[in-house]
Amino acid sequence: ETGVTQSPTHLIKTRGQQVTLRCSSQSGHNTVSWYQQALGQGPQFIFQYYREEENGRGNFPPRFSGLQFPNYSSELNVNALELDDSALYLCASSHVPAGANSPLHFGNGTRLTVT
Amino acid sequence: RKEVEQDPGPFNVPEGATVAFNCTYSNSASQSFFWYRQDCRKEPKLLMSVYSSGNEDGRFTAQLNRASQYISLLIRDSKLSDSATYLCVVNGGTNAGKSTFGDGTTLTVKP
Numbered sequence: 001e002t003g004v005t006q007s008p009t010h011l012i013k014t015r016g017q018q019v020t021l022r023c024s025s026q027s028g029h030n031t032v033s034w035y036q037q038a039l040g041q042g043p044q045f046i047f048q049y050y051r052e053e054e055n056g057r058g059n060f061p062p063r064f065s066g067l068q069f070p071n072y073s074s075e076l077n078v079n080a081l082e083l084d085d086s087a088l089y090l091c092a093s094s095h096v097p098a099g100a101n102s103p104l105h106f107g108n109g110t111r112l113t114v115t
Numbered sequence: 116r117k118e119v120e121q122d123p124g125p126f127n128v129p130e131g132a133t134v135a136f137n138c139t140y141s142n143s144a145s146q147s148f149f150w151y152r153q154d155c156r157k158e159p160k161l162l163m164s165v166y167s168s169g170n171e172d173g174r175f176t177a178q179l180n181r182a183s184q185y186i187s188l189l190i191r192d193s194k195l196s197d198s199a200t201y202l203c204v205v206n207g208g209t210n211a212g213k214s215t216f217g218d219g220t221t222l223t224v225k226p
Contacts, residue, residue, distance in 0.1 A: 033214065041214035042119075043159065056213050077186035081182055090158060092214075102206075102213055103149055 001086050004107035006091050012113045021076040021110045031055070032074040033104060034066060043090055050096075068103030086114045088098055091113040118142060121203050121217035128224055132193045132221030136220045138186040138203030148179055150188050153200045153219065162188075162201070193224045 005024045013019050025032050033052045035043035045058035049068035063079040072093070078085060088111050092104035121138045128134050139150075148165035163176040164169065164185055182219040186203055200219040207213075 035216075040218070042218040045129065045213045045215065058213065102147075103161045103164065104159075104204075106160070109158050 004091060004093050004105055004108050006089075006111060009108065010111045010113075012115065015081055015114055017081060018077065018080050019081060019112065021078075021089050021112075023073045023074045023076070023093075025074070025091075025093035025105055025106050026062050029093035029105070030072050031096060031102075032068055033092045033094070034076045035092065036075070036085075036115065037059075037088040037090060037109075039087075046076065055098075056062045062103035081114045081115050086112060088112075090107045116141060117122065117216045117217070118196045119205050120219040121201075121204055123218075124220040125221070126220065126222045127225060128222070130193060130195060132224075133189065134193060134222060134223075135190075135193050136188045136201055136203075138188075138217055140184050140186070140203075140205045140215070142205065142215075143184060144207065145184075145205045147194055148186050149204040149214075150175075150177060150186075150205070151202040151204055151216075152170075153202055155199075174206055190222075193222075195224050198222055198224045 006023045034046040037043040047057040048055045052068045058097040063075045068074045088109045090109045092106045094102040096102045121139050129153040132133040152158040152162045165179045169178045174191045178187045200221045202219045203217040204216045
């Protein structure tokens, strides 16, 4: 069984730039969720994708966008980076959308630093 | 007020101690509940689901009180390897795709 993989592991960007983070879901999982975790806080829900459609979104501005591909892998795109976007970005896959008693399986995360 | 609130911690306990963490949630429509464990600079990992009837997994016991919207985690006979941050997670409710995490409680078990 292949787990959730994320790339890259670390990234340094400059304020105003754009970034794309990638995630491959665990085999057999059709749902991908993205979270932002700042230091000392719990993960904050960005959005979830199920069957290539957005299935729920947290309190993040439109410059945070995503995609899910037919193979269930996913991308998180962030435009016009701000210093506060510096965080650990976590991708999690599940077999069905959250709310159906389906726990999340996380990747190792991408640590983004915006300078 | 946050949707999921946890004891702020940190908890510093000796090996062999029993420690309990509490968590409250605000959305009464929430459907499922979990505890995750997160080691320093690592990803969260599922520790256990939480069922209304209460459930146990070895030294770990989880309880759910839907009426009070309260979740607990009890760790008996603490080991050094239990040192981590414990995250309370609530699924479902008005935003069906969302799992809501608390900010976590940090446990340090000392020799």
